[in-house]
Amino acid sequence: MRVVGGKYRGRRIKSMPKRADTKLLRPTTERVKESVFSILNNYLEGVKFLDLFAGTGAVGIEALSRGASKVVFVENDRRFCNLIRENLCSLRVPPERYEIICGDYTEALKRLAKRGEKFDFIYADPPYEKGYYTRIVNMVKNLGLLDEDGLLILEEPKKNPFIPDDERWLVEKRHYGTTTVSFLNFSEGEE
Template sequence: MRIIGGKYRGRRLYSMPKRKDTRLLRPTTDRVKESVFSILDEYLEGTRFLDLFAGTGNVGIEAISRGVREVVFVESDKRFCELIKKNLKSLGISPDKYRIICDDFVKALKKLGRGSAKFDFIYADPPYEKGYYTKIVNLVKNLNLLDENGLLMLEEPKKNPFLPEGSRWIVERRHYGTTTLTFLNFSQPEAEDSNV
């Protein structure tokens, strides 16, 4: 894994050695990451970014490299939390640029909500098979974690996307191989027939 653009462009990140007891890590591919950040690039400077199900910290570190003010990493596996710290330290990233919450995503989002945290961008790459999408969207929306024009980005399996096409919250949906990337904004009034 490497940083694609910005201050740390070309720098490599540590990844978790393959072990039987390590959960299957499906890191965001360079193709998906490059697309996301080519879309967001001109809007990132000085913003707040939440990397949910952060894994190695790959996406959040890319955001730091491209000028965000602060990234909050949320990851439940302590081994990956340590790996995120290792990657941040190896790049010499100042601790005032990030926060790591090593906890279950529901608890972490509720904690952020209680603290009135607001983000310009939230990137969520949950395990596909867990079916967390409804819970993620409801928590982000109900806890008011996004700024008015903020975006929630969901990595989803192309064969089984969370929201149907035409949902009023979908700003854009892009497909990359077996991955679908859905951009959501909640500033639109909620439809009575919402599927969330």
């Protein structure tokens, strides 16, 4: 895996070796990452970015590479948390520019809300088969984790895409092979 653009462009980051117990990891493809970040590129300088279900940290590292001031990585698997830390250290990312929360995403979101955190972008790439999309959307909205103009970006399977409760939240949907990426903003659905 490599960083697609920005300060760390072309630098390789480590991934977990393929094993039976890591089969649920489905890294964001370079094509999807490159497409999403070409859409966001002009809006990344100085932003706060949340990489939810971070895996190797590739998405959050891409945001850092392109100018995000801080990225919070949330990952449940301790092995991947260690891998994210290793990748950030190998790139020499200053520790004040990132935070790694190793634990359940629901608890992490509650903790971030309790601290009053707000993000410009939240990227969520949960395991497709787990059906977390509705819960993620509801928690991000109800906990007020996005800035007013912030976007929740969901990576989902094209064959079974997520439909939000209020379609006014949906800013855009893009399709890349078997993957769909939805961009949501909750101020669109406010009365």
